[in-house]
Amino acid sequence: MMTSQQKAELWARITRAKHLTAFTGAGVSTLSGIRDFRGSTGVYSSKWHGHEVEEILSLECFLAHPELFYEWAKEFVYCLEKYQPSAVHRGLAQLQQRGMLVRTYTQNIDCLHTAAGSRNVGELHGSPAHHHCLRCGKEFPYSAISPLVLADKVPYCPSCGGLVKPDIVFYSENLNEALLEEAYSDMERSDLLLVLGSSLTVQPAASLPLYTLRAGGDIVLVNQQETYLDGQAKMRFDDLEEVFCFLLEQLSESPVKDGGDSSVR
Ligand SMILES: [Zn+2]
Known part of the structure; x- marks a missing residue:
């Protein structure tokens, strides 16, 4: 269970981020029953x-x-x-709609990020x-x-x-080079990267968060199983659904950005 302190810290990190990016793996799809x-x-x-x-x-x-x-x-x-988009798909779409999230990259091939309303999804596979x-x-x-x-x-x-x-992308095929370059560059520019539902065991998933870390950005990791980057994440959670139900709650209380407030961005 997330403590109220963890919730406050996570929300603060997300609202403070100037270049927030998300990367999603199979765990996000299994949440939708896939x-x-x-x-x-x-x-x-x-x-x-x-x-x-x-x-x-x-x-x-x-x-x-x-x-x-x-x-x-x-x-x-x-x-x-x-299949229906899960809380994660919906949460990421809402973050982007509020101008808080730059882009979502995914390894999944189920189109659920787009179905949830995310735009310009980086579908690496x-x-x-x-x-x-x-x-x-x-x-x-x-x-x-x-x-x-x-x-x-x-x-x-x-x-x-x-x-x-x-x-x-079939196993013997190369990933789209141009898209991969965009991903690397986005990860490098990210002051916060959300790594969601990926065990980070296959490439390029395993190396993407390194671009953020090496450039001095932070990662928040949510995955059921351990990953090799757990020790380098600023925050780490097991339960995607719990984290995103919390974020959806927060988002429902924060209006879509109109640019007229005194936000840090
Ligand atoms: Zn033909």
Whole structure:
């Protein structure tokens, strides 16, 4: 449980921050009921029908057996409508709407930050909001592809017959370099970074907070499991829901900024 002193300190840090950034991982999605498909929480097996998720999500496998990916994805990707943004998604969106949060970066591919109202979300692992034809490059939105996948069809381009791939980053693919550069630069400029629901075990998640720390900024860490940066966080909590229910309460009492007050920013 958060003490009232911790609550006051957290709120003070957030309202004082001049460049507040957030980074979110799988723990934020599980709060919305989404299973962590990488199995990194240890709650679920990383195997699906005898296949490693790393195999299903490799580009090589996708090109050879797109039907395997799309069958898996029915359960893990093309079911966005089933899930609602959590207190974390809503809290971050409200912080941004009040001009208190610069940007949210995420490893998650469920579009829930955008659904909650966050703008310009830095989706480091891409998202199924967009797809493209691997042959001619034609683009397709989620709404065009999802019904096909749910009907057990592999989507092919109506223009050229090429295979259609969601713009999520597969295991063998590189992250979007330009977006990664934006993330590094934002982390460096952050005087406060909220690290939420990430165990910081895979790259680039593991190194992102280091950009803030090395530049003299502070991090606040909220994660169920321990992370290697726990000792360097100014504040550290286990329970995302508790922290964000508190923040939502505070936000409901603070009006959307109109610029006419004597705030520190
Ligand atoms: Zn095409």
